[in-house]
Amino acid sequence: MSVRVRRIYEPPEPDDGLRVLVDRLWPRGIAKEAARIDEWPKGLTPSTELRTWYHGGGAYEEFRRRYEAELDVPEAAELLDGLRKAAREGPVTLLTASKTPGESHARVLQDLLTG
Numbered sequence: 001m002s003v004r005v006r007r008i009y010e011p012p013e014p015d016d017g018l019r020v021l022v023d024r025l026w027p028r029g030i031a032k033e034a035a036r037i038d039e040w041p042k043g044l045t046p047s048t049e050l051r052t053w054y055h056g057g058g059a060y061e062e063f064r065r066r067y068e069a070e071l072d073v074p075e076a077a078e079l080l081d082g083l084r085k086a087a088r089e090g091p092v093t094l095l096t097a098s099k100t101p102g103e104s105h106a107r108v109l110q111d112l113l114t115g
Contacts, residue, residue, distance in 0.1 A: 002091040003113045005106040009097070012036045017091025020083065022106050024051070027097035037095070041079045046070060046105045060103045067108050080112065087113050 002017070008027045012019065012035075021027075021037045024045035046054070046067050054063040071080060086092055092113070098104035 001087045003087050003110050005094045005101045005110050008095045016093040018086050019093050021095045043075045044079045
């Protein structure tokens, strides 16, 4: 199973497979055509409240715990299962505008999909 996290600002690569934007807001400065997004499941993104809390100085481990709790709701769980199925069928690239993708919601999703 291949799931990787990349910044949306990096150019698409042939081995990206299914390109999934995992941010709630469209990233600044990127044209939709150039992004080559296959899916944009907003139901998998952190809530506005959680995102605001984290960007206001919240700790990553607490963010992760709260975000995983948000992913337990039926809509998010169904979307996550769909991505798991897609990852079993081929590569999936989770795209984010985060400057630190290794400490972002995209990393949490990657861990949940591959773990």
